Structures are given as C-alpha cells and as structure tokens.
Amino acid sequence: MDQYTITVILVMITFLIAGTVKGIAGLGLPSVSLALLTVTIDLTSAMVLLVIPSLITNLWQAITGGNFRLILWRIWPFLTVAAMTIWIGVSLISGVNVHWLSALLGLLLMVYALGGLTGFQLVLTANTQRWVGPLFGAINGMVTGLTGSFVVPGVMYLQAMGFSRDELVQAMGMLFFVSTVVLGIALTGNDLFSEQLGLLSLFAVIPVCVGMLLGRKIRHSLSETAFRRVFFILLFALGFYVFAESLLTLFNHLVP
Numbered sequence: 210m211d212q213y214t215i216t217v218i219l220v221m222i223t224f225l226i227a228g229t230v231k232g233i234a235g236l237g238l239p240s241v242s243l244a245l246l247t248v249t250i251d252l253t254s255a256m257v258l259l260v261i262p263s264l265i266t267n268l269w270q271a272i273t274g275g276n277f278r279l280i281l282w283r284i285w286p287f288l289t290v291a292a293m294t295i296w297i298g299v300s301l302i303s304g305v306n307v308h309w310l311s312a313l314l315g316l317l318l319m320v321y322a323l324g325g326l327t328g329f330q331l332v333l334t335a336n337t338q339r340w341v342g343p344l345f346g347a348i349n350g351m352v353t354g355l356t357g358s359f360v361v362p363g364v365m366y367l368q369a370m371g372f373s374r375d376e377l378v379q380a381m382g383m384l385f386f387v388s389t390v391v392l393g394i395a396l397t398g399n400d401l402f403s404e405q406l407g408l409l410s411l412f413a414v415i416p417v418c419v420g421m422l423l424g425r426k427i428r429h430s431l432s433e434t435a436f437r438r439v440f441f442i443l444l445f446a447l448g449f450y451v452f453a454e455s456l457l458t459l460f461n462h463l464v465p
Contacts, residue, residue: 219249220409221416224262228417231266232424233436235378237444238263238417239359239385244318244447248454252311253302256357257402260393261410262417267389270382280380283370286339288384290346291353291363292391298354299395305355308455308462314356315452321361322445325437331369338370350388354395359388 227242239259246255271277281288302310323329333341349363367380396402428436 216250217409220246220258220413224413225416225420228262228266228420229424229427230420230440231417232421233428233431234424234440235270236360236364236381237440238266239357240318240321240444241447243314243357244444244451247311247314247451251307252314252356253307253396253401254406256392257396257406258410258413259357260389260396260402261407262413263385263389264393265414266417266421267382267385271379271386272382274375274379274382276376276379277383280372280376280383283338284342284367284380284383287342287346287363287366288387290343291350291384292387294347294350295354295388295391296395296398298351299392299399299401301355302401303399306459308459310355312452312455312459313352314358315448315450315455317352317356317358317361318448319445319452321364322441322448324365325441326445331365333366333369342366349384353388353392357392359385363388 223242223245226245227238230237230241242259242262243252243255246258345362345366349359349361349366352361353359363384364381367377367384370377370380372380393402
C-alpha cells in the first residue's frame with residue numbers, strides 16, 4: 210500500500226471521528242480534525258482538507274433554528290471583522306515556520322479544553338459587547354487564518370452574549386460558516402488550495418455525514434455532560450501532543 214493511499218484512509222477515519230463528535234456535541238469538527246490530521250500531515254494541508262466538510266455542515270447549522278436575523282443583527286460587527294482578518298492570517302503563513310503554527314494550534318486546543326473542563330465562561334455587559342465584538346473578531350480571524358481553528362476566542366465571545374442554547378448553536382454555525390468560506394477563498398488566493406487536496410476535501414464529506422448520523426444516535430444513549438468532559442479531556446491530550454511534538458521538532462532543528 211503506497212503512502213498516498215495510507216494518507217487517504219487516515220483522512221477518512223479522521224473525518225469519521227470528527228463527524229461523530231460533532232453529531233454528539235454540536236461542535237468539534239475543526240478542532241478534532243485538525244488535531245488528528247496534524248499528527249500525520251502538515252497544518253496547511255489539514256486546513257485545506259477541512260474546508261468543504263466544514264462548509265457543508267456549518268451551513269446547515271447556521272440557517273436552522275429560526276433566529277438567523279436576530280443573531281446576525283447582534284453579531285455582524287464581530288463576524289465582519291473576523292472575516293476580514295482571516296486574509297491577514299493566511300497571508301502570513303508562508304513567512305512563518307509551520308511548526309510554530311502547529312504549536313499555536315496545540316496551545317489553543319489546550320486553552321479551549323481547559324475552559325470547558327473548568328466551566329469558565331466570559332461575562333460581558335450589553336455596552337461592553339458593542340466594542341469588544343470587533344476586537345474578538347480580529348483576534349479570531351487572525352487565529353483562523355494562521356491555524357484553521359475557529360474556536361478561540363470566538364466561541365467564548367458568543368457564549369458571553371447571553372444567547373439561549375439553540376441561539377448559541379446557530380450563532381456558532383454562522384461564525385464557522387463565514388470563517389470557512391473566507392478561509393477557503395484566502396487559501397485559494399494564496400495558492401495553497403491544490404486540486405488534489407480539494408478533491409480529497411470533497412470526498413471527506415461522506416465520512417463526516419456518516420459520523421454525524423452515528424453521533425446523533427449515540428447522543429440519545431449518552432449523558433451530554435459526561436461526553437463533554439471526555440471530549441475536553443481528549444481534546445486537551447491531542448492539543449498537548451501537537452504542541453509538544455511541534456516544539457520538539459523545532460528544538461531538533463535548532464540543535465546541530
């Protein structure tokens with residue numbers, strides 16, 4: 210079995226797992242897929258593979274729920290700035306050592322996991338939300354452009370908006386969808402979205418959908434609280450692995 214075939218199999222298994230997690234918890238597709246993919250392939254290629262599965266699943270999440278206009282009115286400054294700054298992050302990829310970016314991704318995954326395990330939640334007043342939104346959007350866009358992760362600090366900001374659970378899920382879908390669209394365009398504009406990777410990303414939709422259907426079935430037989438705890442523990446472990454492996458690689462390059 211050649212190396213490309215092995216890579217394709219690993220990609221399909223990764224998206225099956227990530228899709229299952231999203232089916233159970235309603236989030237986690239980017240975090241889980243990037244954490245697993247960067248163990249075997251480089252971060253930039255992993256970001257490209259994520260685009261089409263994320264685009265399709267988050268479009269559905271963004272338009273269902275019945276609160277699209279209300280949510281958009283409240284978060285449009287945040288979304289606009291987040292979309293604009295993704296371009297800046299992607300444009301910097303070629304000038305940054307990919308191992309530093311992988312280390313950043315691992316660190317962000319650990320931060321997000323620790324926040325979930327400790328129950329940390331940002332609290333913002335209505336007046337604060339108005340000017341903090343664009344700031345969080347700028348940081349989230351830069352991080353997305355550099356690492357492909359949509360979560361930190363965007364989800365923390367949305368949680369602080371005081372949305373109901375259904376509104377929060379829809380708001381996250383809107384953030385993830387907009388970020389995916391702009392990330393895909395930016396990667397293409399910077400000649401990082403190859404035809405081969407794009408085709409593999411399209412095929413990855415199949416295991417993601419299968420995983421989501423499986424995840425929904427599991428959701429009915431598993432305590433959501435118990436799953437989220439396991440999810441965040443595993444996510445922290447994956448983030449730590451990516452972070453440590455990247456730093457070790459950088460150290461080995463520096464030491465003759």
